Amino acid sequence: MKNTEGKMALSFAVMAAVIIIFAGLDSRGILTLASIGDEVVIEMVDLAGEEDAANHLLRLDAEELNEKNITITNNYRENTLIIEINGTGGEYFLKHPLAGNSDHIYGLWYGVTKKGFEFDVELDDLYEFKGTMRDGYYYIDFADPHEIYDKVVVVDPGHGGASSPGTVRQGVLEADVTLAIGLKLCEFFEADESVGIYITRADDTDTELEERVAMANKLGADAFVSIHCNSTTSGNMDSVSGTEVLYQTTDESGSSLELAQILASHVADTFETENRGVINGDEIKIIRTSKVPVALVEVGFMSNVTELGKLTDDKYQSLAAEGIYDGIMEFLEE
Numbered sequence: 001m002k003n004t005e006g007k008m009a010l011s012f013a014v015m016a017a018v019i020i021i022f023a024g025l026d027s028r029g030i031l032t033l034a035s036i037g038d039e040v041v042i043e044m045v046d047l048a049g050e051e052d053a054a055n056h057l058l059r060l061d062a063e064e065l066n067e068k069n070i071t072i073t074n075n076y077r078e079n080t081l082i083i084e085i086n087g088t089g090g091e092y093f094l095k096h097p098l099a100g101n102s103d104h105i106y107g108l109w110y111g112v113t114k115k116g117f118e119f120d121v122e123l124d125d126l127y128e129f130k131g132t133m134r135d136g137y138y139y140i141d142f143a144d145p146h147e148i149y150d151k152v153v154v155v156d157p158g159h160g161g162a163s164s165p166g167t168v169r170q171g172v173l174e175a176d177v178t179l180a181i182g183l184k185l186c187e188f189f190e191a192d193e194s195v196g197i198y199i200t201r202a203d204d205t206d207t208e209l210e211e212r213v214a215m216a217n218k219l220g221a222d223a224f225v226s227i228h229c230n231s232t233t234s235g236n237m238d239s240v241s242g243t244e245v246l247y248q249t250t251d252e253s254g255s256s257l258e259l260a261q262i263l264a265s266h267v268a269d270t271f272e273t274e275n276r277g278v279i280n281g282d283e284i285k286i287i288r289t290s291k292v293p294v295a296l297v298e299v300g301f302m303s304n305v306t307e308l309g310k311l312t313d314d315k316y317q318s319l320a321a322e323g324i325y326d327g328i329m330e331f332l333e334e
Contacts, residue, residue, distance in 0.1 A: 062136060104123050151222045153224075156199075159178060181324070223259060229311055245278050
């Protein structure tokens, strides 16, 4: 599944009716949830006896549906699967209850939307999923990302939120620049079904450094790249420019250094600036605590008038993203 990114949170405002449901396990470890009146809409049952059902999370009776009716978004930053069923309402589930086992389900919400019906399944941790249509049912399974993708990449747009704008020069916030480049980078990866791309923030959100690193470590990322902008310490605008990349010197495999060197070359080339090389980044927490190949790209200097102009220019943001993409792909192919 390539649709691993989507709404940051469910907008309950679009629902005509929303019922919040949560219940405990019974003595069999089976969770029965949700009804409209006296009719069961969601019944969590044990699917373990079914063929190839060891990992089944949910089973949707698709007797009157097809895969085009079903859209699943993995809001992985909120540990939530958003399952949208277009063209049908709650009455369908009175006849065809949603079924599944309760392993890893923390809570569940459902309701009627303008397009049909929606289930939001809150999970107890970060998971990937895959959907399979078989014998009149649509199954949703947990899966390790590497069972779905050849490679997994985590992109971290540095800073974010009111408490962490990063460097500010001439009214420009570093966090805004890094987010723009990060989102453009994800667009490059969307065309490649072999690579699973995850982003630590998709809006102006202040995400804790620990959470960013934890995402990369949990996913076993093949490359973890944090995007930043540089600045000289004087606070004044000056002539210093160029791209430099920080790496983890304690990575005995040498992967962090290799990733950093490749990124420095590609980004400097596409961003049309000097390659300032790679430097020890062990003092940076996001680098020091990463258990996967990591590099922090300082795309350019916000303290340089020319480079600040490029960092805020849509064309050059795309070129920076392209350079990071090319660098990551070269590293993954090594």
